[in-house]
Amino acid sequence: MATRISIDPVTRIEGHLKIDCEVDGGRVTKAWSSGQMWRGIEVILKGKDPREAWLYTQRICGVCTTVHAIASVRSVENALNLEVPRNAQYLRNIMIAAHAIQDHIVHFYHLSALDWVDVTSALKADPKKTAALAQNISNWPMNSAQAFTDAQDKIKATVDSGQLGIFTNGYWGHPAMKLPPEVNLLAVTHYLQALDIQRKANMIVSILGGKTPHIQNLAVGGVANPINTDSPSTLTVERLYYLKTLIDELGSFVEEVYFQDVCAIAAHYPDWTNYGAGVTDYLSVPEFPVDAAGTVFDHPGGFLPGGDLSSFHQIKNMKDGFVRDGIQESVKHAWYQGDASRPPWEGETEPHYTDFQDHGKYSWVKAPTFQGKPAQVGPLANVLCMYAAGHARTRRYTDRALSAIGTMVGGEVPIKALHSTLGRHAARAVRTAVLKDTLKDQWQYLMESIGNGDNRTFNPPEFPKGERKGVGFHEAPRGVLSHWIVIKDGKIKNYQAVVPSTWNASPRNGQDVPGPYEASLIGTPVADPEKPLEVLRTVHSFDPCLACAVHMIDPQQKELVRIRVR
Known part of the structure; x- marks a missing residue:
């Protein structure tokens, strides 16, 4: 007899997500992904000035802020056929x-x-052995025995206090945890170090954007950053070189720590390359435009049906009809009026709540399709599409990751292993390595442009009478983000955001086909239905951001977590 599991809410994500599963014979046989909030930004934007839309849309989320701002200004620029000065492109790209x-x-x-790392097991590790292991993997200067001893002392003090703080509610000692104590200590130490390192990236964004989250420097037509090498109140050479020091520090951590840790942990869980594939139609869009017209990109994008690298279809730019005409959203199983599938420009956001219905409506998330079918988006889609497109850096880092994991497990790891729960983590590490190189490139392009005497950062927009449509695409951290705008007589007539977690967290579509989260969970082993760690591993591998897909419906919710088994 099947056991029903309900995880509500899924924690360690952005937003409120509920996952229901039926487990039979120790494996997931059915799954439902339900967004538990409602987003109303599209309704708020109607009648507003298109130049202000980006200020509203980045409030969709407290994490995915910059990405919504970028997609929003691109949608208006696309509608107006407005070019963006190259300096503005470089600053946005940085x-x-x-x-x-x-x-x-x-x-x-x-x-x-923490789905893979047992914090309490790290207390049993020998810091000297951990240091020897870490120094064999990379040259990171903070991999000393003293660094691991200090981290172990912090963990012990936390455990001894009886209040685990950031480590509360972990499934410590779960049978699915397989890392030896030294690897656990290595990972937890880097967890603590990453708290400081990630701040360096935020400093880059805030220096250029004025603040973060919710940057202040964007404008339809470019950016509001004046470049004047002689004025201390603008972007000076001194500030730009300070950015370079932050970029280099960030790159070192990515190269020497993050990339290596993912490979090391993956090597201890080789069986998890067999779980979590789900939807293998992958969608990615080109990113990092380096010309004013937005037709030349540093990163290619495209569509990969069935995960077949030989069937790759490249997407050229935001005017490409293949992608613009290929996207629709269904509300058959979402809490909105009707059951129609519509293209985003014709999308409607009229809420209609019915309670949770297994065979009816059960989520605030719509169900996007590409060419009539669900598509997976995110770092895995991005890496596979760029690999298929022949992107040199993506191929180099992908091959390096697969080789490193293969060396540790004592066998070859093929690229098809990436179609999995662990594959999404490996692809995210590969993408991050590519991004740290891209970050250096964009900085260099900007410096060369300024050196050639070009200080332009803005082209003023003009809004003609009549109706214009535009779409802004962005390859965001969680995957393809698109903002669709209809402008009439200089005002917003309709606005729709199709976000990465809409694609991946979608309920069943108009043909009752499960979305990526749901499909990826089928066949997942569950050792203990009361502690469904395995389910969380796969869901977390997508990096859910439900605040982007929906908005709040139940502000009175008090529980931190609830798991029901029946």
Whole structure:
């Protein structure tokens, strides 16, 4: 007889997500993904000035702020066919690369690593042996025996206090935890170090954006950062070189710690390359434009049906009809009026709550489809699409990761192993390594442009009479983000945001086909239904951000976590 598990809410994510599963014979046989909030930004924006939309949309989330701002200004620029000065493109690119690196570091260490790392086991480790292990992997200067001793003392003090703080509610001692004590200590120590390192990325964003979260420097047509090498109140050479020191510090951690830790942990869980594939149609969009028209990109994008690298279809730019015409959203199983599937420009956001219905409506998240089918988005989609496109750095870091894991497990690890729960973590580490190189490139492009005497950062927009449509795409940390705008006589007539967690956390679509979260959970082993760690591993591997997909419906919710088994 099947056992029903309800995890409500899933913690260590942004927003409120409920996952229901049926477990039969020790494995998940059915799954439901339910967004438990309602987002009303689209309604708020109607009638507003399109130049102000980005200020509202980045309030969709307290984490994914910069990304919504970028997609929003791009949608208006797309509608107006407005070019953006190259300096503005570089400054935007530096911010979004730094933001993504920070997001990926936080996701691995602070949101998902504790699904694989047993904090209490780290107390049994020998710091000297841990240091020898770490120094064999990388040259990170903070991998000393003293650093691991200090971290172990902090963990012990926390445990002895009886209040685990940030480590509360972990499934310590769970049979699915397999790391030896020394690897656990290594990972927890880097968890603590990452708290400081991720701050470096935020400093880059805040220096250029004025603050973070919720940057202040964007504008439709460019950025509000004046470049004047002689004025201390603008972007000076001194400030730009300070950015470079932060970029280098960030790059060292990514190269010497994050990338290595993911490979080391993956090598201890080889069986998890067999779980969590789910939807293997992958969608990614080109990113980091380096020309004014937004037609040349540092990172390619495209569509990979069935995960087949030989079937890759490249997406050229935001005007590409293949992607613009290929996206629809269904509300058949979402708490909105009707059951229609519509393209985003015609999308409606009219709430209609019915309670949770297994075969009816059960989520505030809509169900996007690409070419009529669900698609997985995120770092795995991005890496596989760039690999298929022949992107040199992506190929180099992907091959390096697979080789490193293979060396540790004593066998070859093929690229198809990435179609899995662990594959999403490995791909995120690969993408972060690519991003730290891209961040350096964009800084260099900016410095060369300024050196050539170009200080332009803004082109003023003009809004003609009549109706215009635009779409702004961005390859955000969690995957494809798109903002769709209809402008009439200079005002917003309709606005829809199709976000990464809408794609991945979607309920069943108009044809009753499960979304990526739901599909990825089928077949997952569950050792103890009362402690469904395995379910959380796969869900966390997507880095859910439900605040982006929906908005609040139950402000009176008091519980931290609830698991029901029946």
